[in-house]
Amino acid sequence: MKKTFLTLAAAVFLAAGLPETASAQNSAVTNAILNQRTGLLDKARTDIDKAIVNEKTSGKAKTWYTRGEIYQAMLESPIYSKQLQEGEGVKKAYESYYKTIELDTKTGEFGKQAVVKMEGLYGRAFNDAVNSYNAKDYDKAIAGYKLASQINPKDTTAVLYSAFASEAKQDYAGAKASYNQLLGMNYKSVTLYTRLFQMAKTEKNDAEAAKILKEALAAYPNNKAFMLEDLNMTLAGGNKEDAINKINKSIASDPTNSNLYAVRGSMYDQQKKGDLALADYRKAVELDPNNFDAQFNLAVYNYNRAADAYTKASKMDLKTYQASGKKMEAEGKKYFEASVPYFEKALQLQPNDRNTLSSLQKVYFRLGRTADSERLNAKLQSLK
Structure with missing residues (x-):
């Protein structure tokens, strides 16, 4: 009997000791839950950590689910939130719920609750980011x-704002990465492409710029800014025929844009299409x-016609000059006179433009307006 008693006593002792060891750590989770429920979030945090x-x-x-709940509760508490570093509550709650889903799947007892809880963290994370940006x-x-x-991986707003923050930091590589991430999410906007x-x-990556512009025009074929940029790149590339086609399309889209007509006129001028110019x-x-x-271009157009007329007259032999030279010079004078109001308006718009001053000074001289010619010549000298 004695031997049996000792054996039983030892068994009872061991049985009493085993739950103490095995449940010691489980009790930390239980204590965390109890402290959370009684509002002692600082103690709950210590236990769950x-x-x-x-x-x-x-x-x-x-x-992990309990940890997420505790950090989220601290985040929402006016008292305990002060014990968290900026952004810590959202970050740790998210990590906890994410780990819960990883261990339990989205359909498990805790996993499905974690999905709902995690979605509620988005607004907090976004607002914290906005406050940091401000x-x-x-x-x-x-x-x-x-x-x-x-x-919320499907949300585009946070990615877009991340790009803005990267640009504000002058981290253009980061900004480009965010913008390209948006393109990968099938998000498009004029601002993004711009x-x-x-x-x-x-x-100065012209190849990349051309690629982006092509994509931008595919998405927004009638956008005036993109069309003009495309035109400028085509002009810089020297493809005049393609440039004419593009500028015609731009004018059709924006028929009241004065600059488009001025540019096309200059292109026609280069192609010796005077009437169209x-x-x-x-x-x-x-x-x-x-x-x-x-x-200025209107003035130059008339100036060049006048100069051509005088040049032809100067190259005539005496007999030809006597027959038609004076008429040719009169025609030249008419074109010089026609250039004056355009040169004068151009000079009014840009008073120190040397090309305008020099050209108008010569016209005044050819027209016999000596005082005006000398006045402009003096101004030209003062600009040197």
Whole structure:
């Protein structure tokens, strides 16, 4: 009997000791839950932080779900939120719910609850990022927007704002990455393409700029700004025929744009299509009398016609000159006179433009307006 008693006593002792060891860590989770329910969130936090690093409880969905609830409760508490670093509550709650789903799946007892809880963190993460941005703490803002994007991967707003924050920080590589992420999410906007294009131009990456512009025009074929940029790149490339086609399309889209007519007129001028050039210059001035380029080009058009007439007269032999030279010079004078109001308007718009001053000075001289010619010559000398 004695031997049996001792054996039983030992068994009772061991049985009493085993639950103490095995449940020690489980009790940390239980204590965390109890402290959370009684509002002692600081103690709940201490308990749950111990539980997630212990090998017996760190692999359990309940542990991580409880941790998420505790940090979220602290985040929403006017008292305990002060014990958290900026952004810490959202980050740790999200990590906890994410780990819960990873361990339990979205259909498990804790996993399905974690899905709902995690969705509620998006607004908090986004607002924290906005506050950081407004405080010009762009690194925290970017981190906050990226966290919001992780919480709701289908949302484009956080990604877009992350791009804005990267640009504010002058991190153009980061901004481009966010903009391209948006394109991958099938998000398109004029602003997105405009910023990508401008960054490519700033980097002098013409190939990249051309690629972006092509995509932008595919998405927004009638956007005036994109059409003009495309035209400018075509003009810079020297493809005149293609440029004419593009500028015609631009004018069709924006028929009251004075600059478009001025540019097309200049292109026609280069192609020796004088009548078409003259019509475009006149249309440009009609639409905007303060268009310097159009006024100057109209003046130059008449100036060149006058110069051609005088040059022809100067090359005539005596007999030919006697027959038609004076008439040719009179025609030249008429064109010089026609150039004056356009040169004068151009000079009014840009008083120190040397080309305008020099050309008008010569016209005044040819027309016998000596005082005006000397006045402009003096101004030219003063600009040297």
